[in-house]
Amino acid sequence: MTVPFDDWVADNYERLWPELFVPSAIDDVVDVLEALAAGRPALELGIGTGRIAVPLALRGVEVHGIELSPPMARRVLEQPEGERIAVTIGDLAHVSAGSSFGLVYVVRNTITNLTTQDAQVAAFANAAAHLEAGGVLVVENYVPELRRLPPDENVHVFAATPTHVGYEEYDVAAQIAVSHHTWVIDGQVRSLASTHRFVWPAELDLMARMAGLALRERWADWTGTAFTSESRSHVSVWEKTA
Numbered sequence: 001m002t003v004p005f006d007d008w009v010a011d012n013y014e015r016l017w018p019e020l021f022v023p024s025a026i027d028d029v030v031d032v033l034e035a036l037a038a039g040r041p042a043l044e045l046g047i048g049t050g051r052i053a054v055p056l057a058l059r060g061v062e063v064h065g066i067e068l069s070p071p072m073a074r075r076v077l078e079q080p081e082g083e084r085i086a087v088t089i090g091d092l093a094h095v096s097a098g099s100s101f102g103l104v105y106v107v108r109n110t111i112t113n114l115t116t117q118d119a120q121v122a123a124f125a126n127a128a129a130h131l132e133a134g135g136v137l138v139v140e141n142y143v144p145e146l147r148r149l150p151p152d153e154n155v156h157v158f159a160a161t162p163t164h165v166g167y168e169e170y171d172v173a174a175q176i177a178v179s180h181h182t183w184v185i186d187g188q189v190r191s192l193a194s195t196h197r198f199v200w201p202a203e204l205d206l207m208a209r210m211a212g213l214a215l216r217e218r219w220a221d222w223t224g225t226a227f228t229s230e231s232r233s234h235v236s237v238w239e240k241t242a
């Protein structure tokens with residue numbers, strides 16, 4: 001199954017996931033990233049339409065991006081200041097964006113779009129290769145919600161409204177979840193499915209360690225809430241040691 005970030009998703013990204021565009025979902029992220037960049041250039045892996053990269057650039061941070069989907073990347077250029085962001089089209093696990101960065105970041109569960117352990121390991125290695133000594137990698141990801149699955153069931157419904165039905169279909173042994181969505185937009189019904197390799201923070205820590213990165217911070221969210229057993233997501237910061 002391919003990653004479904006086609007023209008239709010790119011055109012409708014804000015309508016499909018409106019919760020990503022409320023001010024707190026952007027401003028808190030940009031506050032943290034601007035502070036971590038500390039005046040150095042930043043690289044977003046899976047930059048998408050520039051939801052985070054454009055406001056970060058507007059703060060004066062030099063932002064670059066890597067993106068697999070040309071339709072998503074085109075939306076970066078269409079925005080104010082978007083032309084200041086250099087986007088490299090390619091696989092974030094392998095392509096180079098050139099220079100050396102103080103901050104590399106991967107937000108909104110994008111690490112799970114890489115559907116094998118090898119690809120996720122390669123993404124960490126590629127992120128580390130882009131960092132200068134003392135630079136940091138930031139990953140925002142959900143905590144797998146297997147506790148919601150009753151025994152012998154492999155489906156969890158996460159959205160059920162008149163205009164959006166969404167459910168995850170789990171293959172627990174393979175560590176894969178397929179997200180199924182059906183939306184009604186402007187009277188049209190549209191469905192898509194995307195495959196994700198869900199991954200716990202501890203496995204990401206090991207990938208980071210293999211890439212020469214050490215865990216510096218882990219929060220439950222972008223406001224620095226403590227990460228606990230009940231946290232449903234995490235923001236993790238690893239540092240490239242000298």
Ligand SMILES: C[S@@+](CC[C@H](N)C(=O)[O-])C[C@H]1O[C@@H](n2cnc3c(N)ncnc32)[C@H](O)[C@@H]1O
Nearest residue numbers: 005046047048051067068069072091092108113
């Ligand atoms: C969930 S979206 C997040 C986009 C953006 N970071 C945001 O926060 O709005 C994931 C993005 O990662 C891109 N992507 C998925 N797999 C990728 C890969 N292997 N290499 C580069 N980009 C990838 C998708 O095309 C999509 O734009």
